[in-house]
Amino acid sequence: MPLHCPACGKTNDAETSPTCARCGCDLGMLQAIRACAAWHLASAAEQMQRRDWHEAIVHAERSWHLRKSAAAARMAFLALAAMGDTRNATAWHAISGDLSLPS
Numbered sequence: 001m002p003l004h005c006p007a008c009g010k011t012n013d014a015e016t017s018p019t020c021a022r023c024g025c026d027l028g029m030l031q032a033i034r035a036c037a038a039w040h041l042a043s044a045a046e047q048m049q050r051r052d053w054h055e056a057i058v059h060a061e062r063s064w065h066l067r068k069s070a071a072a073a074r075m076a077f078l079a080l081a082a083m084g085d086t087r088n089a090t091a092w093h094a095i096s097g098d099l100s101l102p103s
């Protein structure tokens with residue numbers, strides 16, 4: 001999984017080393033945050049399958065706060081739409097359509 005160094009901007013392979021290949025910056029905390037965001041996103045998907053919309057939105061929003069991804073925004077949209085909260089679902093839909101977000 002590519003990981004951009006916040007210090008120098010180099011794209012690193014997070015699977016091979018916890019430090020930036022160019023400047024030596026410790027990327028371990030960033031890797032941990034990404035892993036936590038992925039865990040919350042997977043938990044949101046599990047809650048969607050159980051039709052627990054409220055828990056799904058909680059996990060989707062936690063994932064979003066850790067990593068602004070289109071996948072987290074889409075999950076929040078789906079959970080809110082399932083709950084019938086069209087106003088907030090529409091807002092998440094607009095965010096999820098932002099093509100500059102990572103997937």
Ligand SMILES: [Zn+2]
Nearest residue numbers: 005008020023
């Ligand atoms: Zn670097």
